Amino acid sequence: MKIQSWLLLTYKVPSEPAKKRVALWRRLKGLGAVYLQNGVCLLPKTDDHQRRLKMLANDIxxxxxxxxxxxTVALDKSQEDKVVSRFKADRDEEYREFIGKCTDFEDEIAKETAVNHFTYAELEENDVDLKKLQSWLEKIRKLDFYGATLSLESEQRLKACEALLDAYAQRVFDAHDENQ
Structure with missing residues (x-):
């Protein structure tokens, strides 16, 4: 069995200005770090994470x-499982939010379809929204180091949104062909 190594960052920063402390927290969360407690976080050990943490240490x-x-490494398998579960839980929280936005996207297409609103402007707006969903899922995937449980469902929901937009686009094209 391969031993999982992590990088542990502990830090303490002045409470003011708060915006610097918040920016640091956002950067660490943006790397996919899990917080064990205030000022103590973990990332899987990679060269990229090591480099980024050194830069953050300089900023601190x-x-x-x-x-x-x-x-660091976990003391035993149960401790390692706890840490991995924390990483998965953080990603599942993001996947859950993503899935909610997929539902919003599907509802928007359904609403436009129900009122026969098949315009290029609406298609363009929905295309922009789909691109945001695609980009967002890619960002979550990059931080999903251990295969969170909602990963597959998120992939499927994105594919469903893509298919829904394709079908809506065809209706827009058909509506404009009939009007000419």
């Missing part, structure tokens, strides 16, 4: 704070 020093980066 510039903020007047302190940080330490350590490489």
């Amino acid at each position: 020093t510039e903020m007047g704070g302190e940080s330490v980066i350590l490489e």
Whole structure:
């Protein structure tokens, strides 16, 4: 069995200005870090994560704070499973939000279809929304280090949204061909 290594970042930064502290938190969450408690977070050990954490440590020093980066492993399999579960739970929370936005997208197409609103402007607006969904799912996937449970459902929902937009686009094209 391969031993999973993580990078552990502990940090303390001044409470003011709060926007710097919040920006740091956002950057760490944007990397996919899980927080074990305030100022203590983990990432899977990769060269990219190591490089990014070193840059963040430099930023923390510039903020007047302190940080330490350590490489660590779990004490045993049950501890490792707890950590992996935290990563999966964070991603599932993001996938859940994504799935909700897919439902909103499907509802919007259904609403436009119900009132026979087949315009190029509406198609373009929905196409922009679909591209946002595609981009968002790609970002979540990049942070899904351990295969969260809602990953497959999210993929399927995106494919359904893509198919729905294709069908809507065909209705728009058909409506405009009939009007000419």
